[in-house]
Amino acid sequence: MGALLIRGATVVNADYARRADVLCADGLIAAVGEDLAAPAGAEVVDAGGLLAMPGGIDPHTHMQLPFMGTVAADDFYSGTAAGLAGGTTSIIDFVIPDPKEPLLAAYQKWRGWAEKAAADYGFHVAVTWWSEQVHADMGTLVRQEGVNSFKHFMAYKNAIMADDETLVNSFSRALELGAMPTVHAENGELVFQLQKQIFERGIRGPEGHPLSRPPAVEGEAAQRAIAIANVLNVPLYVVHVSCAESAEAIARARARGQRVFGEALAGHLVIDESVYRNPDITAAAAHVMSPPFRDKRNQEVLWNALQSGSLQTTATDHCVFCAEQKAAGLQDFRKIPNGCGGIEERMMVLWEMGVNSGRLTPGEFVAVTSTNAARIFNLYPRKGVVAPGADADLVLWDPNATRTLSVKTQHSRVDYNVFEGRSVTGVPMYTVSRGKVVYARGELRAERGAGRYLKRPPFGPVFAALDRKAKLAKPTAVMR
């Protein structure tokens, strides 16, 4: 592949913006500067009036996930291709072993599935059960496979739910290995009980879903995970923070100096619970995901958390099921496969509702759509910055172009769009993946299998050890 010269853009990174050309060669950014010469044979893109930003990183997707008796409709090719059309050039997906399934076996299975990816990808590995073998496999995954984050579903009882024993053992192991524990924070026991009560009261359609997962159920689990992480002195990343209860728990922990990070989904930032009261039951079911879309007041809390830095990343939890798949639960909401889309729309929604509204600067937009995820999951500065030596992953953004988001124009295979009808100003004009133009002015050139597995080194275990020693050495308060 020849060189690529992006000419005349304004480069926007999380920490600075400047007018500059960007020269890409051999998959990397070779130079960022004014009036760069085009090497012989180089492809030149005229980026006048466009912003050159780091390619988006979506740290939360589930391509072709086998879940609730079916399989998510976007696979690793179609899902990453849709992401490229929206400016996202890397994903971190999830390996989710069945209970008692060896973690390494599940990991190899997912690696096989992901070979068709059109964009770069990494994996968080879920710890869904505990044994000495799980303990050992976590070590292999960190030391040999470049996994530095382990997921724990505190919901989904009788399926993939991790109880406190698993949380405590796995968090402790993560600290030893220099890996980041992450959680889906909903109390699965409460969800199970509330689902039963609501179903038995005769509420059986999609409107029952949010009733069985109120914010308090998320707040309890977030606070419990934060407390366990605090006692064990391990960092924690909370995925899809959807409401004040969990966002404020994270903010309180951070204010106390605890190392807790949090993620907001594009969906939870702009869609509210009224979708479940849609008289069109198919449309209501299409929006069933967990945590559910919330009362609108939670959106301001999430935006404020992104602006204040108590939430650091945005993601999509792209896990799509078509209407016929969702129909499994039209008479019993407990059977509706949970999940919605958004990988193509995330950055446009964040720009429209974040930057155009004045909530986020362009630099903060870059931070929450790319740089912070790269830093938290140890991909920075390989990913998450337009600078020499970084992978040549960029999105060339036209802040003045408009688009209406719709299932009619999306690239995902799913048959609805949770952002249907929203018009946005600010859209990707070009996407560059490792120095190759993969999306250009509406033409998607995603290549099956072009994506590369991203090894993510552990965080220095020495820091964890030092941290633990410092904590233990601190004189404990003597009760008088």
Ligand code: URQ
């Ligand atoms: O819980 C998750 O993150 C996965 C199973 C996707 N589904 C969802 O409803 N969020």
Ligand code: ZN
């Ligand atoms: Zn989840």
Ligand code: ZN
């Ligand atoms: Zn998820």
